[in-house]
Amino acid sequence: MLGNLRIRERAAISLFCTVAVALVWVDALRARDVPPPAVPLLSSGETVVGERIAYPAGAPAKVTAAVVTLAPGQETGWHTHGMPVLGYVLEGELEVDYGEKGVRVYRAGEAVLEAIGVAHNGRNIGVAPMRVLAVFMGADGLKPTEPASR
The missing domain is CATH 1.20.5 (Single alpha-helices involved in coiled-coils or other helix-helix interfaces)
Incomplete structure (x- = not known):
C-alpha cells in the first residue's frame, strides 16, 4: 500500500x-x-466584377469602417462607390445584383472587394439580420456610397 x-x-x-x-x-x-x-481573407488587385483597384487621388487618404445591418429582405438600394471597398460578411447571407455582371451571394465569413464603378444592389436573403463590415479606402471629401440607377 x-x-x-x-x-x-x-x-x-x-x-x-x-x-x-x-x-x-x-x-x-x-x-x-x-x-x-x-488567416488571409482575400488578396486581389481587382474588384469582384474585374475592375482594377485604383485609389482616389488629390486629397488626403481616409479609411472609414462601418458595420452595415440589413433586416431579412431589406435592400441597400442601387449604388456605386468612388473608392475601393472591402466587405466582410459577419452574419447572414447577402445577395448582390451587379446588373449585367451577374448576381453573387456572400455568406458569413466571406470577403469581397466590392465593385467600384458598377452599380449594384445588396439584399439580405436570409431569415435573420445580415451584418457586413465595410471598409472604404478613399480620400477626404469623397462619399463612400453614391445612389445609382440600374
Whole structure:
C-alpha cells in the first residue's frame, strides 16, 4: 500500500512539473511578442466584377469602417462607390445584383472587394439580420456610397 501511495505521489509531482513547464513555455512565447497567425481573407488587385483597384487621388487618404445591418429582405438600394471597398460578411447571407455582371451571394465569413464603378444592389436573403463590415479606402471629401440607377 505504501508503494502505491509513493507511485501516485510521483505521478502527481510529475504531472505538476509538466504543467508548470508548459505554463513557463507559454509565458515565454508571450514575452517574445509572437503574433498570432494571420488567416488571409482575400488578396486581389481587382474588384469582384474585374475592375482594377485604383485609389482616389488629390486629397488626403481616409479609411472609414462601418458595420452595415440589413433586416431579412431589406435592400441597400442601387449604388456605386468612388473608392475601393472591402466587405466582410459577419452574419447572414447577402445577395448582390451587379446588373449585367451577374448576381453573387456572400455568406458569413466571406470577403469581397466590392465593385467600384458598377452599380449594384445588396439584399439580405436570409431569415435573420445580415451584418457586413465595410471598409472604404478613399480620400477626404469623397462619399463612400453614391445612389445609382440600374
